[in-house]
Amino acid sequence: MNKLYYAPGACSIGIHVLLEEIGKPYDAEAVDLRSPPPERAFTAINPKSKVPTLKRDDGSVLTEFPAIAYWLAVTNPAAKLLPEGAEAQARALEAMDYVVATMHMQGFGRMFRPGNFAPSEAYHDAVKARGKQIFENGLKVMDGALAGKDYVTGTFSVADAALFYVEFWAAARMGMTLPPNCAAHYARMKARPAVAAVLKQEGFDA
Numbered sequence: 001m002n003k004l005y006y007a008p009g010a011c012s013i014g015i016h017v018l019l020e021e022i023g024k025p026y027d028a029e030a031v032d033l034r035s036p037p038p039e040r041a042f043t044a045i046n047p048k049s050k051v052p053t054l055k056r057d058d059g060s061v062l063t064e065f066p067a068i069a070y071w072l073a074v075t076n077p078a079a080k081l082l083p084e085g086a087e088a089q090a091r092a093l094e095a096m097d098y099v100v101a102t103m104h105m106q107g108f109g110r111m112f113r114p115g116n117f118a119p120s121e122a123y124h125d126a127v128k129a130r131g132k133q134i135f136e137n138g139l140k141v142m143d144g145a146l147a148g149k150d151y152v153t154g155t156f157s158v159a160d161a162a163l164f165y166v167e168f169w170a171a172a173r174m175g176m177t178l179p180p181n182c183a184a185h186y187a188r189m190k191a192r193p194a195v196a197a198v199l200k201q202e203g204f205d206a
């Protein structure tokens with residue numbers, strides 16, 4: 001059985017949603033990210049000490065959100081986690097990469113861990129402000145991508161699971177107002193039984 005290592009409310013929530021959408025049994029173990037990586041037992045499983053981490057049936061470990069999402073999609077075709085056709089699939093991967101690499105790592109990364117970008121505290125407010133700018137611009141880009149559509153590529157895909165986790169951070173954790181198409185997408189995602197189940201499992205109100 002696949003086993004997801006996650007932290008409640010972390011980016012791993014997107015992979016948790018995909019596992020629920022697939023509907024096959026899986027294990028999930030919460031990891032405490034508060035201690036420094038060398039002190040985490042979990043570091044022995046994933047030397048990067050990051051969630052999401054997926055330990056698969058054969059014991060091998062897969063890391064990085066886009067790689068896990070892609071692998072789950074191609075190994076579970078019945079769940080239709082990728083749209084049909086090369087163009088739509090490329091668009092799903094494009095959106096997922098933008099969410100993870102830019103909105104999360106460059107945007108939220110600056111807001112939550114300014115010390116990773118500038119050792120001197122004197123620059124931390126400026127780093128956080130730049131992170132917020134990157135994140136808000138990301139929301140604008142994704143709002144445009146959603147225009148006239150229920151999901152990023154029209155039908156639900158891995159891209160929506162990625163977009164959901166940054167929408168969740170923005171709306172539920174930071175109290176930000178989402179632009180209209182993202183707000184509708186976030187509501188639509190929360191109405192999916194898989195998303196409601198994951199929010200409950202991770203200890204959040206749906």
Ligand SMILES: N[C@@H](CCC(=O)N[C@@H](CS)C(=O)NCC(=O)O)C(=O)O
Pocket residue numbers: 007010011012033037049050051052063064065066100
């Ligand atoms: N590039 C990684 C990012 C994963 C990541 O940054 N995860 C965060 C939680 S949202 C984490 O595990 N942080 C723990 C730490 O930095 O010590 C991915 O795509 O999976």
